[in-house]
Amino acid sequence: MRIFSVPFIILATLSPLSATSQEIADTIYSGGPILTINDEQPSAEAVAVRDGRILAVGSLADMAAHQGDGTTAFDLAGRAMLPGFVDSHGHVVMGGLQALSANMLAPPDGEVTDIASLQATLTAWAEANAEAVENANMIIGFGYDNAQLAELRHPTRQDLDAVSTTIPVVIIHQSGHLGVGNSKALELAGITAESEAPPGGVIQRDENGEPNGVLEEYAFFALLVPLLGDLGEDGLAEFARAGSALWARFGYTTGQEGRSSGEIVEVLKKVGADGELPIDVVAFPDVLEAQDYIGSNVSEHYTNRVRVGGCKLTIDGSPQGFTALRDRPYYDPVGSYPAGYAGYSAITMEQLQGAVNWCYENGIQILVHSNGEGASDMLIAALEEAQMKYGDPGNRPVLIHGQFLREDQVASFKRLGVFPSVFPMHTFYWGDWHRDHTVGPINGENISPTGWIREREMMFGTHHDAPVALPDSMRVLAATVTRRTRSGDILGPHQRVDVMTALKAMTIWPAWQHFEEDQKGSIEVGKVADFVILSDDPTAVDPETLAELQVLVTVKNNTVVYEAKEGIREGKLDVSPFSNDPVVAHTFLHAIYQGMKVEQPWLATEPKRN
Structure with a gap:
């Protein structure tokens, strides 16, 4: 990527057309393929932007009318520009959990392939955060997948006891719908052989009727939701910042918090008001839990990049x-x-x-x-x-x-x-x-x-x-x-x-x-200047290589909110950029540990598997 504050050489050779100050662009993008995702004008040579909105889309010659002394020339350097990606479904705030915990993912996104490597990854993460783990008394991992483990089974509390018998260990399945706790975590949560799971959940048990550590659906949520709910405003705000930054890294200029709560939305609003959301976030609180909040807050308009959709x-x-x-x-x-x-x-x-x-x-x-x-x-x-x-x-x-x-x-x-x-x-x-x-x-x-x-x-x-x-x-x-x-x-x-x-x-x-x-999703005059710049034109490469394309730059309202470092796709992607920060790790783990001490009201009998 090259950005120049001087006029384009090619534009400088053209006879400028007279234009009002309202028609002079802040930035003109050119120098690479531009895919507009507009069937009426599928491609363009250049795009002019003013005040965060698209002013003109067309040929490089067309941009002469919008070139001024203060116009910045954004050179795509042969890279492809598209409208910023819009998240059709995701969980921006809970994505912060992914960014702030041990990476339990299988290749190509992680290194967990069996129980032994899962244990080793948890142990290495705990050692890298030794002070925070000691102070907070908690080890947490996200993203294990029994379908990708050599043993083709869920880890058990005994497997996690091999990581620690004195510190609570909790790992979350990649689906987010189940998870596993070690013996200490189950003890702190009050889960015993006599515990009954809530409706819509299952406590898996061994041949002796004892919980084996695996909790499904609402049995797991009954552990996880209070655990996360006790993070407090600071902990949830850290999730929101980390998650939205992760979305921007992959070219999303609009993210979704796809199963939210009133508390989470209020945290998003505060982070947004502090100017710390790089992208727009639209939230959808759970209707069974936050109906009144939804009715009072639903809006078509963003305030500080947040709205309830x-x-x-x-x-x-x-x-x-x-x-x-x-x-x-x-x-x-x-x-x-x-x-x-x-x-x-x-x-x-x-x-x-x-x-x-x-x-x-x-x-x-x-x-x-x-x-x-x-x-x-x-x-x-x-x-x-x-x-x-x-x-x-x-x-x-x-x-x-x-x-x-x-x-x-x-x-x-x-x-x-x-x-x-x-x-x-x-x-x-x-x-x-x-x-x-x-x-x-x-x-x-x-x-x-x-x-x-x-x-x-x-x-x-x-x-x-x-x-x-x-x-x-x-x-x-x-x-x-x-x-x-x-x-x-x-x-x-x-x-x-x-x-x-x-x-x-x-x-x-x-x-x-x-x-x-009418505001996003294509590069058209009047729409928001949300763009993603890729390493190559996805319509011009072998489809089998699409996953190898790189997101190089993400632009929100004509401001660069993410720029890739050279070689970002070389080797494993680091999805835990804050996990080695002892201050962040301590705050995060301490809040989770406090949540683990909340008594769990197991509501009713387990659903039958039928």
Whole structure:
């Protein structure tokens, strides 16, 4: 990247046209391919920007009318510029947890491949943060995946006891829907053989009936939510700063906090008011927990880069963790499951219907997490009843994930005006697992069915669901186009889409999802000057190399908010930039340790696995 404060040489040779001061650009971008994602003008030579808005898009000669003595020339140096990416679904604040804990991810994003390497990674992280761990009495890791461990099982409390028997150790599954605690962590949480899990959750047990350390869904949330809720404003603010910086690193200029709370939104607002959010963040608090807050705070407008966009609701769990609700048994689940096991819902149909009805009655957008076919059947029924009762309030309901969909369900979602925000990165991270264990080789071809969606001329968004995966925009792009798995298999070639369609699913279509299509998602006159600069033109490279493209620069409102260091893609990406800061680590771990001491009200009996 080269930025010059002197006029372009080529513009200096042109006869400048007379222009008012309102037409003189602050910055003119040129020198590389510019993909506008605007079908009326797909490409351009140059873009002029003034006061954070796009002033002109066109040829280099066209920019002479907007060139002034103070205009900055931003030389793309042959690199490609696109509109900034819009997050169709992720968790910016909880992404800070990923950035501030031990990296438990499997290759290519980490180094955990078996129980031994998981233990070694936790131990190394604890040693690197020895003072903070000693003071806070806590070790935490994020991102382990039993599907990628050589043992093909979850770690147990005994496995984590090998890291420490005196310090609480908690690791979070990559899906975010389950986790494991060592014996000390379970002791502090009050989880014993007599403990009963809350509705929609499971405490896994060994052959003697003792908790083995693995907690699923609401049993895990009952541990995690108070744990994080006691972080306090300073701890959550650190999450927000770290998460939003991580999103900017991957070219996102609009992020999403996709299952929020009033407390988290208030922290986001404070961080934004302090000028510490590099990107816009739209939040969707949980409708079952924060209905009054949503009703009082929902807005179409950002204040200090934060707004509440609507509601979030979660029906079921993780497909790779076998907690998503299917309409048929899982193909070959790994673990202790009864014959015919098909997962379970986290909420009742009455809760679902009540939440959907409230959003429709009030004209508020609702985002619904539904992974299994059984969960989507519930969602379709609820939406049909709400629309019969309230009509279509124009609230653009959103399906989140839809990993396992039947083709008739895709047709139903079109009929109901649902925007699918799908998760094609599953084809890379868990495609082999889905093919071999969750849905089998036939239905595995149709996970994240973008082909079926486009056959019906539906818009859709693609997401990373970070911290479930890194918010790696180029991995999202590559997976949507190639559907290549970790093993090299192509999972469902008929569900692939072309590069430009995949780019629209990261820009203009999720902008539409958020009611922001007039402001973001394409490079057009009048829109916000949000850009991402890539190492090459994604439409001009071999699709098999898309994941290798680099995000070099992220520009928000004509201000550079991220610039890559040379060689950032050489070796492992460091996703824990603050973990070796003893002050940050101490604050973070101490807050978590305090949360662990909160007594847990185990609410009711565990759901049966049926």
